[in-house]
Amino acid sequence: TLEFDAHRALYDWTLASLELPRAVPHQYEFAKLNLGYTIVSKRKLLQLVQDKFVTGWDDPRMPTISGLRRRGIPASALRRFVIGVGVTKFDSVTDVAVFDNAVREELNPTALRRLAVLKPIKLTLTNIAPGEVLDCHATNNPQHDNPTTRKVALTREVYIDHDDFAEVPPPKYFRLKPGGEVRLKYACIIKCDEVVKDAAGLIIELRCTADLTTRIGGPNVDRKVKGTIHWVSATHCIEAEVRLYDRLFTIPEPDADGEFKKHVNPHSLEVVTAKLEASLADATSDHRYQFERLGYFALDSKDSAAGPLIFNRTITLKDAWVPKK
Numbered sequence: 001t002l003e004f005d006a007h008r009a010l011y012d013w014t015l016a017s018l019e020l021p022r023a024v025p026h027q028y029e030f031a032k033l034n035l036g037y038t039i040v041s042k043r044k045l046l047q048l049v050q051d052k053f054v055t056g057w058d059d060p061r062m063p064t065i066s067g068l069r070r071r072g073i074p075a076s077a078l079r080r081f082v083i084g085v086g087v088t089k090f091d092s093v094t095d096v097a098v099f100d101n102a103v104r105e106e107l108n109p110t111a112l113r114r115l116a117v118l119k120p121i122k123l124t125l126t127n128i129a130p131g132e133v134l135d136c137h138a139t140n141n142p143q144h145d146n147p148t149t150r151k152v153a154l155t156r157e158v159y160i161d162h163d164d165f166a167e168v169p170p171p172k173y174f175r176l177k178p179g180g181e182v183r184l185k186y187a188c189i190i191k192c193d194e195v196v197k198d199a200a201g202l203i204i205e206l207r208c209t210a211d212l213t214t215r216i217g218g219p220n221v222d223r224k225v226k227g228t229i230h231w232v233s234a235t236h237c238i239e240a241e242v243r244l245y246d247r248l249f250t251i252p253e254p255d256a257d258g259e260f261k262k263h264v265n266p267h268s269l270e271v272v273t274a275k276l277e278a279s280l281a282d283a284t285s286d287h288r289y290q291f292e293r294l295g296y297f298a299l300d301s302k303d304s305a306a307g308p309l310i311f312n313r314t315i316t317l318k319d320a321w322v323p324k325k
Contacts, residue, residue, distance in 0.1 A: 002091065005029045030087045034055045036096040036252035038063050039260055046190055053264050054248075058302065059128070060312050061248040061268055071245060072288055072298025072314035077106035093253060102313045106298045107288050109143045115152060115185070115232050115277040116291040120159035121203060122234065125190065125210040128156040133236070137188040137216065152277055154187045154210075158233035164229040165206060167195060174227035176206070182227035185292065189214040189225055230292050237275045240309040244270040274311075283309065293317070 008027050015024040040063055041046065048054050057064050060071035068078070081102035081217045085094055115138065129132070134154040139147050160176065169177040176182045181191045189211045196205035215222040246268045254263040283289065285301035295316040
């Protein structure tokens with residue numbers, strides 16, 4: 001690296017003074033690959049471990065090989081990133097978005113698509129009978145040349161994400177709202193008829209009507225609505241812990257002032273209990289999954305080894321990162 005440039009004269013003198021075959025090697029110095037929102041000094045990473053900002057050297061927020069592996073970042077994504085960045089003789093900081101995009105580009109063609117609801121709210125389809133199961137066909141990966149499908153169950157009770165409903169929607173809100181319609185992905189169009197609240201005024205259930213004529217093969221399958229949301233069956237799903245990892249620091253150059261620990265992101269990890277489609281019960285740490293509309297996830301190879309399923313978020317689908325206050 002550039003810090004050894006001052007040693008070149010000694011290096012060249014040593015080679016010239018030795019009886020070595022000519023031509024002798026030449027030393028080139030290049031700048032370090034500095035990544036935004038990241039530190040790589042082992043001494044400083046050790047402080048993060050010792051002060052319990054992270055759980056260990058293999059914490060998925062750490063820029064270590066073991067940490068990146070647990071987070072679900074494949075080695076091919078690292079190679080893609082390094083080749084794309086190249087080398088330079090000027091000290092600079094590479095935008096972390098470049099790394100994130102390399103990871104997305106690597107995972108998008110290979111990750112299996114699955115349905116998951118991170119913050120579930122119950123939704124009842126009142127015109128589907130209790131116990132009735134309607135099979136829907138979901139695509140495993142639309143990027144494949146010959147995409148395959150799997151069956152997902154549409155039942156009377158399903159879960160949707162809390163963020164996909166607004167009782168008082170803002171302008172240009174295309175997800176579910178009272179009296180509004182959306183399409184349940186791979187299933188049908190639904191209309192929200194009633195909002196049920198508990199004694200504290202919190203929403204505990206949405207009651208909707210399903211337009212079953214808009215299912216694949218139905219006469220109104222081509223009917224358009226502006227919003228499409230993801231869901232899982234309440235009776236054909238599994239529960240799992242999902243760890244939503246974010247950037248470890250709140251500023252691009254956390255050690256610029258020598259006080260990197262004061263820039264640690266207190267919101268770099270959020271843990272939720274999610275509802276996942278039943279097929280994820282057979283998930284393995286060798287596969288990568290895209291939870292549709294949410295991001296890329298991997299089964300935690302360490303904490304899921306002998307216990308309940310735990311998924312780590314590798315990367316979001318889009319870069320919309322804003323530090324939380």
